[in-house]
Structures are given as C-alpha cells and as structure tokens.
Amino acid sequence: MWTSVLIVLMLIIQVILLCLFMLIMYLLVRGIFGVPFVRSNKVFSKAMMELAGVKPGEVVVDFGSGDGAIIIEAAKDFGAKGIGFEYLRALVLYAKACAMFAGVSKHVQFRRENFLSGATLPKADVISSYLFPEVNAKLEPLLIRDYPSGTRVVSRTFLFPTLPLKASKVVGKETVYLYQIP
Numbered sequence: 001m002w003t004s005v006l007i008v009l010m011l012i013i014q015v016i017l018l019c020l021f022m023l024i025m026y027l028l029v030r031g032i033f034g035v036p037f038v039r040s041n042k043v044f045s046k047a048m049m050e051l052a053g054v055k056p057g058e059v060v061v062d063f064g065s066g067d068g069a070i071i072i073e074a075a076k077d078f079g080a081k082g083i084g085f086e087y088l089r090a091l092v093l094y095a096k097a098c099a100m101f102a103g104v105s106k107h108v109q110f111r112r113e114n115f116l117s118g119a120t121l122p123k124a125d126v127i128s129s130y131l132f133p134e135v136n137a138k139l140e141p142l143l144i145r146d147y148p149s150g151t152r153v154v155s156r157t158f159l160f161p162t163l164p165l166k167a168s169k170v171v172g173k174e175t176v177y178l179y180q181i182p
C-alpha cells in the first residue's frame with residue numbers, strides 16, 4: 001500500500017520537475033532568440049487588413065514581417081503599398097521572392113533591420129504587428145513618437161499596453177485588435 005503511494009508521489013514529482021524544466025527551456029529560448037517566426041496565413045492577414053480598413057494606395061508597415069505574408073496580402077488584395085521590417089536575412093530574401101511570385105514586387109519593400117535599434121520608421125497609414133507583448137511594449141513609444149494621431153495599428157493576438165483599443169475581432173481561436181495612435 002505505502003509502496004504504491006510512494007510510487008505515485010514520485011511520479012507526480014517527476015511530472016512537476018519535467019514541466020518546470022520545459023518552462024525554463026521555453027523562457028531561455030524566448031529570451032535568447034526573441035520572437036520566433038510564425039506566419040499569419042491568409043485568414044489572419046485578410047482579417048487584419050479588413051479590421052484596419054486598408055484602402056488602395058495606403059501604406060501598411062509590418063513590424064517583424066517574416067515571410068511577408070501580411071505585406072503581400074495588403075498589396076495583392078487591398079491595393080496597398082507595403083513595407084516590412086525583418087531582422088532575419090533569409091526571411092527577407094524569401095519575402096522578396098514571394099512578393100515576386102505574387103506579382104506585387106513594385107508595391108512592397110522588405111528592410112533587413114531591427115526596428116528597435118534606431119531604424120528610421122517610414123510613413124504609414126496602417127501599422128501591423130504579430131509580436132510578443134514585451135516587444136509591442138518596446139515598439140509602442142516609437143510608434144507614438146513617430147506616427148500622427150489617428151494612425152491605425154492592428155495586432156494579432158498580443159496586446160499593446162496603453163494604445164486606445166478601437167475594435168477587435170475573433171479569428172479562429174485568436175483575436176485581432178485594432179488600435180489608434182492617440
């Protein structure tokens with residue numbers, strides 16, 4: 001009887017230790033490598049552009065543009081111009097190739113830059129982000145500094161700390177948020 005209780009207790013302790021180990025590894029990887037690349041598929045990129053009310057000729061800037069999914073969607077289906085900031089060279093090259101295949105190369109730019117390291121932020125009507133909350137928190141003061149009141153900011157899943165929220169939309173199991181620069 002006591003032996004089986006002891007075995008169950010040891011199993012529980014092992015599971016807790018394993019969970020703790022996985023949590024520490026996750027936090028380490030996240031701390032070292034920053035925001036991982038996860039692309040917004042068509043459902044998300046379209047929902048974000050719709051929520052932001054992107055119109056033909058407007059400029060959309062995606063901070064952390066990955067393979068360019070959002071910028072390419074903005075140019076292809078909404079007639080916008082797009083600029084993506086991405087610090088991983090391979091993703092920038094891939095995004096440029098995807099833009100070429102999508103026939104929107106003339107309307108988009110991808111800059112291999114860390115937008116948190118003193119990059120000059122281009123003019124924009126709509127800003128888009130799919131970044132962790134702590135990165136949004138670092139980006140937010142730059143947006144408030146450089147963009148005029150009323151500029152729309154659309155974010156997938158993760159919140160900005162103080163920007164006024166104007167609307168949100170549930171997409172699948174996630175939510176996309178629309179803010180405005182105050």
Ligand SMILES: C[S@@+](CC[C@H](N)C(=O)[O-])C[C@H]1O[C@@H](n2cnc3c(N)ncnc32)[C@H](O)[C@@H]1O
Binds near residue numbers: 038
């Ligand atoms: C979650 S992915 C989103 C990609 C794209 N926006 C989308 O929704 O499909 C975040 C991207 O931001 C990039 N990133 C994170 N922090 C960055 C920074 N400070 N400067 C430039 N790129 C960054 C990462 O390399 C990654 O590709």
